[in-house]
Amino acid sequence: MVSSKISHIKPTRDTPSFKHILIAPAVLIMLVMSVIPLVFVIVVSFQRLSMSDQITSFEGLVNYWRIFSDARLWEAILHTLTITFAALPVELLLGLLLAFHFVGDRPLKRLFVALLIIPSVISPMVAGSMWRLMFDDRYGPINQIIGWVAGEHISILWTINSAWVYPAIIVADVWQWTPFMFIILLAALANLDREQLDAAAIDGASSWRTFVEIILPAIRPVMMIAILIRGLDLIRMFDIVWQLTRGGPGSLTETISIYAYIRGFQEFDTSYIAAVVVLLMILFSAILVFTLKKMEIAR
Amino acid sequence: MRTRSLLKSIGVVALMQLGGIAAAEENAATKAIEAAKSYSGTTLKSAEEAGLMAMLGMNITGPEWKQLTGIGLNVTEIPFEELFPKQMLEHKAGSGAYDVLTIGPSWVADMVRNGALEPLDPYIEKYGVKAEFDDIAPAFKDWMTFQGKTYALVVDGDVHLLYYRKDIFDDPANKEEFKAKYGYDLAPPATWKAFGEVCQFITDKYAPKLYGAGLINTGYMHFFFSERFRTYGGKFFDPETMKATVNSQPGIDALTDMVNQLKCQPPGAQTWGFGESLSALNSGEIAMTITWPPVARWAQGINADEQALSWVPESQVVDKVGYALPPGGHPELASGILLAVSPDSKNKDAAYLYIQWLHSKQESLKNVMRPLGLRDAFRISHYESPDFQNLWPTAADYLKTLRQGGEQGYSDLAILETYKYWDSMGRAVVAAIGGKDPKAALDDLAKEWDALTEQIGVDRQKAAYLEWAAKPSAYRQ
Numbered sequence: 001m002v003s004s005k006i007s008h009i010k011p012t013r014d015t016p017s018f019k020h021i022l023i024a025p026a027v028l029i030m031l032v033m034s035v036i037p038l039v040f041v042i043v044v045s046f047q048r049l050s051m052s053d054q055i056t057s058f059e060g061l062v063n064y065w066r067i068f069s070d071a072r073l074w075e076a077i078l079h080t081l082t083i084t085f086a087a088l089p090v091e092l093l094l095g096l097l098l099a100f101h102f103v104g105d106r107p108l109k110r111l112f113v114a115l116l117i118i119p120s121v122i123s124p125m126v127a128g129s130m131w132r133l134m135f136d137d138r139y140g141p142i143n144q145i146i147g148w149v150a151g152e153h154i155s156i157l158w159t160i161n162s163a164w165v166y167p168a169i170i171v172a173d174v175w176q177w178t179p180f181m182f183i184i185l186l187a188a189l190a191n192l193d194r195e196q197l198d199a200a201a202i203d204g205a206s207s208w209r210t211f212v213e214i215i216l217p218a219i220r221p222v223m224m225i226a227i228l229i230r231g232l233d234l235i236r237m238f239d240i241v242w243q244l245t246r247g248g249p250g251s252l253t254e255t256i257s258i259y260a261y262i263r264g265f266q267e268f269d270t271s272y273i274a275a276v277v278v279l280l281m282i283l284f285s286a287i288l289v290f291t292l293k294k295m296e297i298a299r
Numbered sequence: 300m301r302t303r304s305l306l307k308s309i310g311v312v313a314l315m316q317l318g319g320i321a322a323a324e325e326n327a328a329t330k331a332i333e334a335a336k337s338y339s340g341t342t343l344k345s346a347e348e349a350g351l352m353a354m355l356g357m358n359i360t361g362p363e364w365k366q367l368t369g370i371g372l373n374v375t376e377i378p379f380e381e382l383f384p385k386q387m388l389e390h391k392a393g394s395g396a397y398d399v400l401t402i403g404p405s406w407v408a409d410m411v412r413n414g415a416l417e418p419l420d421p422y423i424e425k426y427g428v429k430a431e432f433d434d435i436a437p438a439f440k441d442w443m444t445f446q447g448k449t450y451a452l453v454v455d456g457d458v459h460l461l462y463y464r465k466d467i468f469d470d471p472a473n474k475e476e477f478k479a480k481y482g483y484d485l486a487p488p489a490t491w492k493a494f495g496e497v498c499q500f501i502t503d504k505y506a507p508k509l510y511g512a513g514l515i516n517t518g519y520m521h522f523f524f525s526e527r528f529r530t531y532g533g534k535f536f537d538p539e540t541m542k543a544t545v546n547s548q549p550g551i552d553a554l555t556d557m558v559n560q561l562k563c564q565p566p567g568a569q570t571w572g573f574g575e576s577l578s579a580l581n582s583g584e585i586a587m588t589i590t591w592p593p594v595a596r597w598a599q600g601i602n603a604d605e606q607a608l609s610w611v612p613e614s615q616v617v618d619k620v621g622y623a624l625p626p627g628g629h630p631e632l633a634s635g636i637l638l639a640v641s642p643d644s645k646n647k648d649a650a651y652l653y654i655q656w657l658h659s660k661q662e663s664l665k666n667v668m669r670p671l672g673l674r675d676a677f678r679i680s681h682y683e684s685p686d687f688q689n690l691w692p693t694a695a696d697y698l699k700t701l702r703q704g705g706e707q708g709y710s711d712l713a714i715l716e717t718y719k720y721w722d723s724m725g726r727a728v729v730a731a732i733g734g735k736d737p738k739a740a741l742d743d744l745a746k747e748w749d750a751l752t753e754q755i756g757v758d759r760q761k762a763a764y765l766e767w768a769a770k771p772s773a774y775r776q
Contacts, residue, residue, distance in 0.1 A: 051387065051413060051716060072747075137567035155566040160517065160733045248517075250730025250740065266384045267719050 045275040051268035063275035072251055073276060076259035082166065083241075083255065084234040087173045091230060092223070094174065095181025102182075103189040113186070120179040128243025131172035135159055135244070160249045169253060172240050177233070181226055188222035189215070224295045228288075235284065256280065327428035327659035331652040332367045334426050338649035339369025345399035345653075346386055348673075349376035351593075352401070352636065354607050355672030360657060370649055377401075379634075383410075383718055386641075390415040395643040398650035400451075403634045404442035405713040405721075407450055408763065410639075412715075416450040417640040422651040423449060431660050436705045438632055438772055439677040451637035452658035454666070456677025457591055458704035459526060459630040460697075462598065463487050464586040465621040467501060467509070476504070487587075487623035491527065491556055494587075494626045498563035501586045511563040513585035518572040520728040521721040522633040522711070523589070527553040529709050529774060530627030536752075538768065541761045543748035545724070546741035554728065554737035561732065569732050583615040589625045591633065592675040592701060599691045601670045608670055618692060622700040624707065629775045632708040636674070676701050710772035714763040715755050723747040 048059045067073060098116065102109055119127065134140050135158035147154040158168040192215060200210045238257035241247065247254035247262070254262075264273035345361075347353040353376040361372035375397065377385050383406050389396040390413065402410060410416045423429070432440065439456045443449050467473060468485055477485035481496050488494035498511030515523060533549035536542065544550070561568055565584065568575075577594055579585045588594075600614040624630055638654040640647050656662050666674040667681050668690060676682055682702040688695040712720065727744035731737045752760050767773055 051409065069750075137570060157567060157569050157733075160569050160729070162734050165733075248726065248729050249733030250726045250735060252730065252733070262722070265388070266380075267716070267722070268384070268387065 041274045042278055044271050045278050047271045049270040050272070059271070063272045064279065066272060067276060067279055072254070073256075073259060075251065076254045076256050077280075079253055080235055080237065080255045080257075083169060083173070083237060084231060086166070087170050087177075087234060088227065088230055090170070090174050091178045091181050092227060094178045095185050095226075096223075098178070098182040099185035099189050102186055113183075117179040117183055119176045120183075122176065124176065124239035125243055127172065127176045128240040131168070131175070131240070132159065132244050135168050159245050162249060162252055165245055165249065165253055169241055169244055172244060173234070173237070176240065177230060180230065184222060184226040185219065188219040192218055228291065228295070232288075326661060327431045328656050328661040330426060330428060331656040331659065335364075335368035335370055335649060335652040335656070338646065338652070341646050341649050342371035342373050343398045343646055343650055343653055344373050344375065344396060345401075346377055346382065346389075346397040347374050347401050348382060348636070349378045351607065351671055351673045355666065355669070355674065358607065359669070359671065360662075360666070364653060364656065368652075370653065372653070386410075387413065387415055390641065390643060393643055395641070395645060397641050398644040398646050399654060400639040400641050402451055402637050402639055403711070404632075404637060405634075405711040405717045407442070407445050407637070408713055409716060409718075411445045411448075411450055414642060417642045417644070417647055417651075419449045419452070419640065419651065422640075422648070422655075426648075426652060426655060428659075434660060434678045434680050436677055436679060436682075436702070438705045438708060438710065439635065441710070441770070441772070442635060442637055451639035452654050453635065453637050453677050454654070454657050454663060455636035455674045456701075456705060457633050457635040457675055458701055458708055459522070459589050459625055459633055460592060460595070460700060460704060461487055461623045461625045462580060462588050462590065462594060463621050463623060464583075464616065464619055466619045467505075467586045468621070473501075473504070476500075487621065488626050489628065491530065491553075491560075491626045495556065495560045495563065498560060498587065502563040505586075507565075509583065510565045510568075510579075510585050512560070512587040513564050513568055513571060513576050513579040514560075514589055515573055515576050516561070516564075516569050516571050516732050517729055519633065519725070520732075521724040522631045524554065524557070524724060524728045525712065526625065526627070526629070526631035526633075526709055527557060530629060534768075534774060535712060536748075536764055538761070538765060541752050541757045541764065543745040543752070545748065546738070546745040550741050551738050554731050554741060557728070558731050558737055578612050580620070581612045581614045581616060591673070592697075593670065593673050595620070595622060595697045596670045596690075601691065605671055621693070622697045624700060624704055628707055630704045630708045632705070632710050632772070634711065635677070677705075707775065708772060709775065710767075710770060712773075713767050715760050716751070719751050720748055723751070 045063055046058055046060065047056050048062070049056065102113060106112070122130075134142050137143055137155045137157050140158075142158070143154050143156055146156070156164055158164045196214050196218075197210065200214055205213075236257055237255050238261065241253055241255055242258060245253045247258045251259075260273055260276060263269045263276075345356055347356050353374050356372060356374045361374060365371050382401055383403070386397065386400050386402070387410070400416070402416075407416070435443075435453065436456060439453045442453055443451050468487065474485045477497070477500050480500065483493075485497065485500075488497050494512070501509065501511035528545065528550055531549035531553040533547060533553065534544055537544050564571075565579065571579075573590065576585075576588045576590055577597065580588050580590075580594065581598055597608065597611050598614050598616055598620045600617045638657060640650045640654065644650050657666070660678060660680055663674070663678060664681055664684055664687070666672055667676045668684075668687050676687070676698060679702075681687060682698045684698075688698060711717075714720070723744055727740045727747075730743075731740040
């Protein structure tokens with residue numbers, strides 16, 4: 001009787017609880033690793049920790065109220081979104097064009113694909129430094145090339161002139177991350193159902209119609225994942241902008257990450273920046289959940 | 300006779316002893332070395348400014364200290380703008396990552412208030428040689444103390460200098476043409492208006508081969524603007540209300556002139572930092588610049604045999620560079636370097652003895668004469684040293700100008716959380732240089748400063764500001 005009870009509660013390979021027990025350690029570690037820092041950040045955001053104040057008593061919503069009057073933060077959010085919405089479509093389009101070009105058999109295809117993905121394996125800090133040199137107004141090749149085309153000496157101050165600084169950032173980012181889009185979309189295109197494409201060709205469908213009605217729906221889930229990953233990367237963007245402009249001129253190119261770094265780690269506004277992080281986390285999580293739902297890729 | 304002889308012997312011994320004491324007291328370096336030998340075998344961890352500053356410790360003073368005392372030195376290089384936060388973070392974490400700290404004068408108050416600096420008076424009492432303190436130029440001596448206590452020892456006395464091409468300024472044709480055009484003699488400009496005119500005159504005549512000036516326009520802009528702003532008569536705050544007054548008329552005029560004077564500088568000078576300005580001076584592309592003191596040694600080609608300085612372009616202007624105070628006559632005592640002991644250190648005595656050795660008359664003279672290390676004269680004995688005065692033909696002029704600069708210069712603003720105010724100011728100035736309207740940039744700056752002051756506490760900040768503003772070097776007459 002007793003043994004039958006034990007065998008009843010003892011999980012076996014086939015019972016659902018056995019699977020739960022197996023994954024429990026991993027889930028627990030993940031929860032501890034993500035929940036503890038999150039709780040700590042939330043607690044700190046209600047305190048008044050800065051370099052000069054070590055007040056750990058509850059300060060209410062003071063830090064959250066400050067966010068609404070912090071024009072520099074809202075500008076940083078705007079700058080981040082500007083870069084995201086400018087760079088992401090370009091990277092997607094270029095990545096898609098390259099993927100189409102390389103999806104069939106091409107001479108030296110492997111070599112070219114390997115060369116094309118080099119930028120995305122370079123550290124963004126290094127890429128930023130490299131582009132800073134490329135954009136140097138005196139010694140950088142960009143101005144020299146433009147000068148050859150224009151037939152006169154050109155001195156564009158890419159990293160300080162407010163009119164040119166965003167194009168410089170976007171060019172650097174597109175150079176580094178288009179290969180990421182390319183490689184993911186190439187894999188998606190390589191797995192297309194050839195029979196469907198052949199059938200469309202036999203039926204006389206135009207290339208555009210084939211793309212819109214067969215290829216695009218087939219690669220859509222993969223493309224959406226690629227957009228999502230790059231979108232999140234761009235919202236967290238720090239390295240390239242830091243190396244190119246340090247957020248300048250003034251604070252014209254400060255992204256959310258640069259702003260948080262300066263306020264948190266250079267100015268020690270610990271509690272305030274914790275409040276910013278909490279608010280942005282809520283905001284971006286909501287956007288993410290909404291997007292995932294719309295994209296129907298979370299199912 | 301025997302009594303007299305005995306007395307004579309006693310007298311001689313007493314004199315020898317007194318002499319010995321005096322000799323030991325006169326030399327803080329020897330005293331530090333002797334005391335440090337009892338800590339032989341330990342290794343000090345030192346946070347230093349990345350680049351040439353750190354190289355001095357890694358390549359020269361560290362190995363020498365090891366040889367003299369048996370104490371090793373492990374240098375961590377940190378970029379200047381990250382020195383303050385990095386050292387503060389390590390202190391807050393109580394990591395004891397560094398024994399020796401590298402700090403700027405305007406950080407002392409904040410670091411002391413946060414307990415991040417070990418008070419040095421007991422160590423000075425125990426090992427120091429107070430007579431050597433009298434030798435420090437007053438402006439730099441002031442940096443070492445806060446509210447009557449000593450927290451750091453100066454090793455680098457920074458002063459902005461105006462470097463100008465003597466051959467261009469002394470050219471009779473230039474003198475004649477300039478006088479005919481502007482009605483006064485061509486000379487190192489004494490005012491910012493004259494600076495603009497001299498700069499434009501030279502550019503108009505010689506460009507693109509030579510431009511009137513090439514200033515530092517990115518990086519450390521709070522130093523350059525603060526100097527100009529105060530020269531124009533500006534004051535940072537209203538002492539009654541603590542409202543920022545950086546957007547007052549002197550501020551607007553100073554920033555507008557700063558932007559307008561880019562026109563006589565080489566194309567792209569908006570992006571120039573310390574390196575670009577130095578390169579342009581050494582290669583003979585500019586007739587004037589305002590920068591830190593080591594440039595004099597490099598423009599004179601004293602770096603020729605230093606591998607670490609191989610990046611400095613070979614000087615084309617040896618014996619052609621003159622030295623003057625920047626327009627207005629009150630150079631910014633821009634940062635400077637102090638060494639301090641971390642309260643979290645486990646080797647506080649050994650750390651103190653190392654910085655005493657570097658700060659001593661004997662050792663510091665060697666370091667301020669080196670091209671490597673970016674250390675500059677801060678002692679009266681440095682200015683008066685025959686060795687230094689004879690280092691190159693016009694070294695005596697250089698030292699005389701440095702000394703004047705130290706006596707007449709503006710000290711950096713030092714209030715609560717100064718670095719936040721500096722950061723805002725630097726961004727505002729670079730924004731104006733990048734094309735933003737100077738008044739709008741300063742209005743935004745004033746708003747940011749007011750918000751900062753509110754956040755820190757108006758009364759607390761007012762007290763700190765009034766304490767700083769009472770110094771004669773805050774606002775010169």
